[in-house]
Amino acid sequence: MSNMDEGLKHLITKGVVYDLGQPLYPGIPHHPLHPPFGYVMARQHGDVIFKEGASSANDLFTLGGHTGTHLDAVGHISQDGKLFGGVDAKSVQDWRYGLGQCGINETAPIVARAVLFDVPGWKRVDVLDKGQAISGEDLEKTLGWEGQEIKQGDVALIRTGWGKYWDDPESFNSHEGTPGINLDAAQFLVEKGVRFVAADTTACEVVPSQTMEVHSFLLAQNGVQIMEMLNLEVLAKEKAYASFFVAIPLPISGASGSPIRPIAIV
Amino acid sequence: MSNMDEGLKHLITKGVVYDLGQPLYPGIPHHPLHPPFGYVMARQHGDVIFKEGASSANDLFTLGGHTGTHLDAVGHISQDGKLFGGVDAKSVQDWRYGLGQCGINETAPIVARAVLFDVPGWKRVDVLDKGQAISGEDLEKTLGWEGQEIKQGDVALIRTGWGKYWDDPESFNSHEGTPGINLDAAQFLVEKGVRFVAADTTACEVVPSQTMEVHSFLLAQNGVQIMEMLNLEVLAKEKAYASFFVAIPLPISGASGSPIRPIAIV
Amino acid sequence: MSNMDEGLKHLITKGVVYDLGQPLYPGIPHHPLHPPFGYVMARQHGDVIFKEGASSANDLFTLGGHTGTHLDAVGHISQDGKLFGGVDAKSVQDWRYGLGQCGINETAPIVARAVLFDVPGWKRVDVLDKGQAISGEDLEKTLGWEGQEIKQGDVALIRTGWGKYWDDPESFNSHEGTPGINLDAAQFLVEKGVRFVAADTTACEVVPSQTMEVHSFLLAQNGVQIMEMLNLEVLAKEKAYASFFVAIPLPISGASGSPIRPIAIV
């Protein structure tokens, strides 16, 4: 049981539900340090047949907290050995139990206002360049172009146009870099009081990054959780800049993140 | 992109979000024919350290489409070799690709009105008995006791009281049976036009069942999907009988189901 | 470090190595109560490229202790709640740690004399019938027909001819039953002092079985471990009745079994 601002319901005016989750299947883009999505049927129709002829199929998946469209737990990132709030990472982590603190199980279902930052839209391009950084000023100008404002408690949806590469892992995780926010943009968002930052790329922050400074700043220093690999293409096309947003992480004890399939309703 | 009835927003009056998902960890109750939930850290803080001292943790999970709180795909059940709509099960299933038709990837995010059937509440008991069947008349009387009605397109949440046994797999999947709806109750719900039937037990239908007749009737004959292993305890305690309900299956290609963490907002 | 009878080396006379393991891939036959074999590449060539142009691939598998050709741990089976030696099963098992006693990690690499019981050969059939039981007398007569004897410490390889169905799971795990040894045959083998009993079927014992009495007798009462799903076809064709046998379970802490790929050298 948690609470939301009941006034958010007025964001729902048309009853259109946008699906911001990318499809899951073996071969989706994934960070090389993360496990892949795996799938196998565990039982097929016909393997076990009940009296009167019913049968059932089921399956087995392998995935991790950062597979496909997902939400990082606060404890995903440490800085100098510390998680957000000064928690000592090594003393709370365990191979079999995960994170004793700051795990994804501590994140309640997310129901919030979301604002889309359609950066390529503002820049009048289809997609940002490989390795292109998005600054705080870029975000501010994008908002102005959209005629929107960002509020305390909002979810910031940062579009780079990258979502269209989902079926092409080599482009999605290009060796030449991916676009994303820089530290300046992260600071802008934190100052505005956003609760979550979401992007359509693997890393949210501009890549290559030697330091993961945006991850460190948002998660380890501010406890602002990051969503990655969303599909923001249709939302931008339809100019659905402000929406009633729902994302619900699986309550996995101690996990460093969870797959999600966020929706935005207008 | 899908559509919902925008008028449902008026179900949100207080901004209270009920979490209907059970926690996920190794050792949760699971059907013996289904795979278990497994967890292991894949990388710990300190394993790889970026310049300036940031580090990250991630994990690997094993689970299936029917692990923990979940939603069955239409194609989970076949009757006499046929899926809903007369699809031949054997000709669309593949070990590596799953169900070519009727997979969970065909289910859009669910945003709907939900109605709780607090059967133990009506019966003035804490929890139903092992193996106790719930009939259509029971459902009708429960609704009357609650002063509610069920409408076309609703999600029916069937409470047996079983949710409290989550941490005790032997009770949750008792060898002596579990309570649940019978075929008569399923017919009642289909006649009322419900789109989804959800329960707080492993099987939704009364167990033992030699035939899985409720699964066959709902999924294979009517395409009405089933949710199982929800936690409906707090919802009942707070008498939140009608709610703005959201459940979002992961869009796993060909899967027979997906874990979900549904929410009910009032 | 363990010990074997060094005289066994004289079984090696030709230097022919028979591979008794069945291939592993998604879709191999598996018992419906056991997890499936799953495979996915975790990284492909080209995902990460080292200086000078080297790259690497790796993969992720899901499997269990009873997947494919495998060896049961002593603790796989309990009788009336007790493992072999009177160990209380519930007090030593843990979801994350497995079996604190009688796990497969307690089994040293197996180097032993093996004797093939080519039952279909003796019966002059290609393959035994569905549900056909093999008795102690059958085993004795098969040995006589082969001109072999079984000795203390041997591995008994029981051929039904079933190995040829590996690529056809419906035949391999037929709903109409599978051939295998009965309790009488198991008693015969224990009296002879065999250390391991191996078969080319899923269950080793004749199926259907309501009681798993052969498993219970061998594992829970005698600590004689069972191997299943071997491929004994070529060994029989070549009449390699006695051999230098090696099977090496993976040393998985607490596991109820392990995949193996046994070899027989003559």
Added chain:
Amino acid sequence: MSNMDEGLKHLITKGVVYDLGQPLYPGIPHHPLHPPFGYVMARQHGDVIFKEGASSANDLFTLGGHTGTHLDAVGHISQDGKLFGGVDAKSVQDWRYGLGQCGINETAPIVARAVLFDVPGWKRVDVLDKGQAISGEDLEKTLGWEGQEIKQGDVALIRTGWGKYWDDPESFNSHEGTPGINLDAAQFLVEKGVRFVAADTTACEVVPSQTMEVHSFLLAQNGVQIMEMLNLEVLAKEKAYASFFVAIPLPISGASGSPIRPIAIV
């Protein structure tokens, strides 16, 4: 069915079997680009009880071809996009099917003479230093010190002393490097005609390496497969320099490697 030199049997003189496999459990050392070893019970004793009181336990593992003590497939490494023999890596790899050529399924069970290179023994140290390279000359002098020779077709077991760090992943995969052979040593071994090179570290070659040049030389250029993470401690202590060696990879279709538990018999 494959062939070995039957004369190797004379290496067996005492009947002592050395276990060269490291134990497998969640938390073992693993390369950060590889998946972790995961374990969960899939069914516990008591979950399903057969007539007459027998019950069984089983489990589910996650692991990859390079988890724990393992053998690399020829196709694990590409150089400039090519596998051994000039096979184009991208055209034979598939997320669900793995490597269509050069997979571990092409490796027959290994029965061969093994020679231990006890480098720390020769150097009169307990363990080599972090990042210490082993050259061809080092190997030659080690052999001389042992009074051994290496022959065509042998397995070379390269000891660094690292095996004792297995229970301490931070030491095993030290950020400051690990000892191992350099390119010169790899060339020495290939000139001698060894079929397999095995080491007690994660990478076999000296780390850090920017190029993975030893992997590239052995696998991609010469088709000489590498074993890693063996435990060679007892073998060295007992001066079992030449042995009858058996290692049997699981026959996983298309896999880039397989866990193994090698044994050395003297």
